[in-house]
Amino acid sequence: MLLAGLAVVLALLLWAWRRRPGGAGSGGARRRRRPWELVLRHWLALRVLGRAAGWQRRHLEQAAQDVRRSQERLLLRLLGGAGAVEPGSAVFRARCPLAERGSNGGKTPALPALPMGPWALLRSSCTADSPLQGPVLYLDVLSRVFPEALSPRGTARFSWARGCSLPAAAWPLPTLYCAPEEAGTVPSRAAALYVQLLFALRERALRALEAGLVSELYDALGVLRAGWEDLAQDLASGRLSPRLELPEGTRRRLEQLLAPDAARAAELRAECARGWDGIARRLWPQLQVVVVAEPSGEQLYGEALRESECQGLPFYCPFYGAAGALLGVNLWPEQPDSRYLLCPGWAFCEFLPAGPGAEGPPETVLLADVQEGQEYELVLTAQAGLSRCRVGEVLKVAEFHNQCPMVGPVRRLSQTLSVRGEGVPEERFYQTLRRAVAMWPGARLVDYVCAESSLLGASSGVCAPHYQVFVELRGLRDLSEAQRYKLDQCLQEDFPVYKTFRLKGSIGPVRLHLVAAGAFRELRDAAGSPGPMARVLREKRPLHFIQSRVVS
Structure with missing residues (x-):
């Protein structure tokens, strides 16, 4: 001691001492800091x-x-800071409606600047x-x-x-x-x-x-x-x-x-x-x-x-965060799959069932009530100003540490392709795209993004709504029409609802474009702010940027 x-x-x-004027922490003295210091x-x-x-x-x-008591204490602090009269999870959920889903697409937050x-x-x-x-x-x-x-x-x-x-x-x-x-x-x-x-x-x-x-x-x-x-x-x-x-x-x-x-x-x-x-x-x-x-x-x-x-x-990967709030920490780096302990003192969390059969009016469950193996959409209340916000993240409960759930991110709801309500999530589209690329001899997938044709407006033509896909490849300089159509075939095989709409003609065939080497790195350089790569583009500016790099 x-x-x-x-x-x-x-x-x-x-x-x-380092903070005093002229000390080791100032100006040129910092550059001359000795190794022993x-x-x-x-x-x-x-x-x-x-x-x-x-x-x-x-x-x-x-x-x-x-966990239940820890979350109630946290909510008491959050609501008390907002001037609430009757803090408590039951009253809070009854009086505060669910907000719309966040549009950040699951961005990973930066830690606030600290002294x-x-x-x-x-x-x-x-x-x-x-x-x-x-x-x-x-x-x-x-x-x-x-x-x-x-x-x-x-x-x-x-x-x-x-x-x-x-x-x-x-x-x-x-x-x-x-x-x-x-x-x-x-x-x-x-x-x-x-x-x-x-x-x-x-x-x-x-x-x-x-x-x-x-x-x-x-x-x-x-x-x-x-x-x-x-x-x-x-x-x-x-x-x-x-x-x-x-x-x-x-x-x-x-x-x-x-x-x-x-x-x-x-x-x-x-x-x-x-x-x-x-x-x-x-x-x-x-x-x-x-x-x-x-x-x-x-x-x-x-x-x-x-x-x-x-x-x-x-x-x-040490942290899990969403919508500007830090939510969980990975205490087991030796595990091959990252699992994050949702810390009950960091944010007030609620969950909407999001797995198969999860339909009907939205009713949230609390952190203490989630079940192992189930998928949930995250609803967040945090000091960042969020109040019962559906942040667009789906998590899966892997197991528990004491009463606290350990979760893994599954998908970002904002990154789902859907021109007719067919709902093709990003992680499954990626697997389908990889399968199609494997059918192109010598090709290796370097990067990709997608967009729904409605984002292009009149420039998309008069055909049925469809997906626009932009890929960067290594080992292949051009694609034949037969090769391009392989992606649409794979999508029909992997997504029966998509196939039904394709057969009816209410969804048009995928339009696949090959972009120049380094195009996606330039896109990230031009973004101006850090955040996970958006696989489904929702804004015209990045779409026009990547269109300008199309070579085939």
Whole structure:
């Protein structure tokens, strides 16, 4: 106890010293920080983190033993803050109608910006709020399963949002990351991923690769494929490529953190010349884990990374969130299928049955009443301003931890194709598309999106409503009409309702388009805000963008 208290005091003193004017945390002094200072700060933060994690795990276990009571307490806090007179789940559900489904398509939320340093970490020991409790639990789990994953400067993070720096899941340990925070604030996503990758390549002893979404890691390693010669040149010279569009001040500050490393540049050239399978472990031999969010719409990218660049590495998705709220944490990274414990103190959750036979008037069940093996649509009330909002996420209850359900996301309701009410969900359409691509000799699916013809308006022609599908392929430059029609045939085989409408002529045949290589990466770069890839486009701007890249 004495040693733990001393560690806390030392951490606070060091943090305060760094914050004083002219201290190590200001201006150019930060760039000259000595290695021993980094290691000491990191060690002290780990000591405080260990104590906070113990408290948070006990809080979570207590809440999971009486989920109903934990949810009622949370609702009392939420309604009390809104000035409610009679808080309570029965009164709340009777008086507050269900809101319309959210239109965010299941976007994964970023953690709110929090003050760095021991004060925030110590504060997390006394609260069950998700922005504080979630990262502490995640880092504790990561250190238990992958003991070296929390090494100082041992994690490369790939992330970008227009005009701001995304707060990382590991905010209690800012010394964890090998790239400066400014690398995530450059004007474009492509430039940010390039700079973050360059700083990652400087650190041969990386233990973890981290990204807000698996598509960000996929695109970062795509930068390696396309630009490894430029990266090697930058490593050797200690300067950023002149072709990289950066503000001059930003370029100058980043280059002050670089130094020429001809040996590492030669190693990069040699490994890239050998090919891409397993390149991550060859470039960083001590890698232990890949930490990413992998929502259903981005399954394609996770599969591609596991098969090629990240061969042999375990993938860990720590959080589940929807509509801007953090809802659950994955405490079992060693499991092949991600399962998230819905933490009863983070948001008030209700559930609408969404499995087979779930028809009739919507009546919600509470977190304490869900059943194992059943699918439910999530209804959320959270501090983010949501009040009984149908967020468009369908979950499946896998099992229970004490009384608390462990769930896995199934589908996003906004990502369902339906021109006549036939309802083709994204995850099943993806499987059908893969089956069709397998019938095209030499072809490999790189990426895809879909749209309903109504979004095109008059430009879709006078034919019956139909699906517009845009694909990027590797190994095939053109498609014959017979090959294009294979997708429509597969859809008829997999979806009997769709086949019925096709036979009646009330749904027209699929129109399949081949786009140029890199079109979908450019689409994500142009989006301007992070979020899971939308497989069913609902807005004209991204549809027109991808139409402009059609080559066949």
